[in-house]
Amino acid sequence: MIGIVGGGISGLFLLHFLRERGVDAVLFEAAEVPGGVMKSLTVQGPSGSVTADLGPQRMRLTAGLGQVVDRVGLRSLVLRAPTGIPFTVLHAGRLIRAPxxxxxxxxxxxxxxxxxxxxxxxxxxxxxxxxxxxxxxxxxxxxxxxxxxxxxxxxxxxxxxxxxxxxxxxxxxxxxxxxxxxxxxxxxxxxxxxxERIPVVSFTGGMGALPHALVERHREHVHLGAPVTGIERRPPGGFDLVAGNQRVAVDEVVLTLPAPEAAPLVRSISPDAGDRLAALRYNPLAVVPLVAADDTGLGAGLRRMGSGFKVTLEDDFATRGVTAHEALFDRKGLFTAFLGGMGREEVLDRPDREILEIARTDFRRITGTDATPLLVHRTRMPAWDRSWRALDGLELPKGIRLCAAYTDRPGIPGRLESARRTAEKIASA
Ligand SMILES: Cc1cc2nc3c(=O)[nH]c(=O)nc-3n(C[C@H](O)[C@H](O)[C@H](O)COP(=O)(O)OP(=O)(O)OC[C@H]3O[C@@H](n4cnc5c(N)ncnc54)[C@H](O)[C@@H]3O)c2cc1C
Missing domain, CATH: 1.10.3110.10 (protoporphyrinogen ix oxidase, domain 3)
Incomplete structure (x- = not known):
């Protein structure tokens, strides 16, 4: 039996591939809702409800992802972005198509x-x-x-x-x-x-549809609202996973949760490995969905943006990028702004109402269009900075593995490949 800690997309992909290979596995997720950062909400906008993605906004539908989407019955809900929409870079006040x-x-x-x-x-x-x-x-x-x-x-x-x-x-x-x-x-x-030729997709109902569908498919192997609070060795081999009043014996543990949460669990078995994981920095980010006032169709400033824009290092906005859901998935007037990160973390020290105002003002200055910011979602991303040197000497105790966004490619196709490789290694062992 394999114990998976964390029910974000990494953990759920891993559970899926293990089950497909006939390996018995159980997954514990701390939150009541699966998906980790891959989260979508239905929010009331100024003229009706909208689907807001609070983490990933889209993904490349690689062949591997397409197979999983089919397996979990999501194909009919796939929203495919038109091909060839440019994305843009904001430089010196202008949105310029990225070559x-x-x-x-x-x-x-x-x-x-x-x-x-x-x-x-x-x-x-x-x-x-x-x-x-x-x-x-x-x-x-x-x-x-x-x-x-x-x-x-x-x-x-x-x-x-x-x-x-x-x-x-x-x-x-x-x-x-x-x-x-x-x-x-x-x-x-x-x-x-x-x-660039691989289609960009989301789902009706947002990106969160994928983790939900994976849970539906493997429901009897998933515990939601079950934070793992301890990993204890069980002689002669294996571990006990402690989650609330449950104690489950497993042969191996795969940690898919973020490094700050993985560190204390690992530390009780290997203090050095726990300290190394604790040393990894994350960058705080604010995600702000906005609905543009111009809901009669894209205004010129919004059309110029294409699928969204990034802000160059020479331009001093707290908004570092925007994704255009109208252009990508025909979600009328919907945009997602990302604030902070990249050395602009101080914006995250502000209260939500100020972040909403900054998002609104930046959007108007950049696109020339008024938009209503709907909410502030505070999140974080692995920084992949010099603190990653802590991983150089990382030795995990036998029977504990990582399958996580900070040790491999963080994008969703990368998470899938990493989960598939981990499942193959476990199955062949
Ligand atoms: C804002 C943002 C935008 C992004 N945009 C894109 C994009 O557009 N396209 C793309 O391909 N990728 C994107 N990414 C990257 C990608 O979404 C992530 O790398 C990926 O979703 C991470 O998944 P994960 O399962 O590894 O981690 P997480 O999603 O962090 O999941 C970890 C899970 O572990 C759980 N957990 C924590 N502690 C415990 C515990 N003690 N016991 C049990 N469970 C626990 C958490 O509740 C969480 O559900 C984005 C990421 C972010 C943050």
Whole structure:
């Protein structure tokens, strides 16, 4: 019997793949609602109810994800974004289409001609070094303009982190390897462009539909509202998982919960491993769904944004990015703003009513359109910064594994692959 701690998407994917391989497993989730950060709410907007996603806003429907979606009976609820919608970067007060091809890169007004020529040095300079910061590696290879106006906002959108505080070995080098290796970031980007062909999707009812459907499929193996408070060794091998007044004997434990919550559980069995997990930093973020006043169709400022925008490091807004649900999934007038992260954490010290006002003002200044912010959801993202060095010497006790967003790719397709690999290892053992 395998005990899974955490019923976010990592834990639920893992349960699914273990059950598909005939491995007995039980999952404990602290909250009454599954999905962790993958959470959707129906909220009252100014002119009717809207579906607001408070964590991931969309995902790439890879072949693996498509199979799971079919297995849990969600195919008819898939909302597919139109192909080819651009996303934009806010620079010097303008929303500029982000280049996704060589032709667009050559003509984009986001980068000066000198900046474009400078980027060619990428082809002749050494690959990113493991101990270089991401900002240093990007600037050395592509030049400061591309680094601050394009690469950093995109990476910041993925990790909500300041590239100056991230080491290349944790994110940039693995991404380069996944794109086929080599020393050139430009060539890797070109090869990775095939990723752009994978459909972007959500579900009617929001992203939270997927974790709910996974729980429905494996209901008898899931305990909701059951925080694990202890992991105790059970001689001669195995563990007891303690959750409220339940004590369940398992052969192995897989931790899928965030590092700050995993640390105290691990510490009771291995103090060193627990301390290392506790050292990982997370960046606080505020997620604010907004409904644009212009519900008669997208105004020019909103249309220009495409599927959403990111703010460059040179522009000083607390809003670091916005996702446009109207353009993506035809959700009338709905946008999601992300505030904080990337060295702008101080906005999270403000009370909710001030964050709502900042989101409203930023949105109006950037798009020229009034919008009503609906709520503030405070969340966090693994920072993938220098604190990740704590993982270098991490040795987990035998029988305890991690399958978590901070040790592998954090995006949902990445979580699926990581869960599948973990399930395969367990099943073959
Ligand atoms: C704001 C935001 C936006 C994102 N946007 C995207 C996107 O657009 N596309 C994309 O692909 N990815 C996106 N991601 C990344 C992706 O959503 C996450 O990496 C992924 O959902 C993390 O899932 P998880 O299961 O690993 O962790 P979590 O979702 O954090 O789940 C961990 C679970 O463990 C539970 N738990 C904690 N303590 C205990 C305990 N003691 N006992 C039992 N259970 C416990 C928690 O309640 C939680 O449910 C985004 C992430 C965030 C935060």
């Amino acid at each position: 996704v091809s060589v032709r667009e890169a050559l003509s984009t007004p986001l980068i000066s001609t000198a900046g474009k020529i400078r980027a060619l040095r990428d082809l002749f300079t050494a690959a990113p070094r493991p101990d270089e910061s991401v900002a240093e590696a990007l600037t050395r290879k592509l030049g400061r303009e591309i680094s601050t106006r394009l690469a950093a906002p995109l990476l910041g959108g993925l990790y909500a982190s300041d590239p100056a505080r991230m080491e290349a070995r944790d994110t940039l080098i693995p991404a380069l390897e996944r794109a086929g290796g080599g020393r050139s970031l430009l060539l890797a980007l070109r090869r990775a462009a095939k990723w």
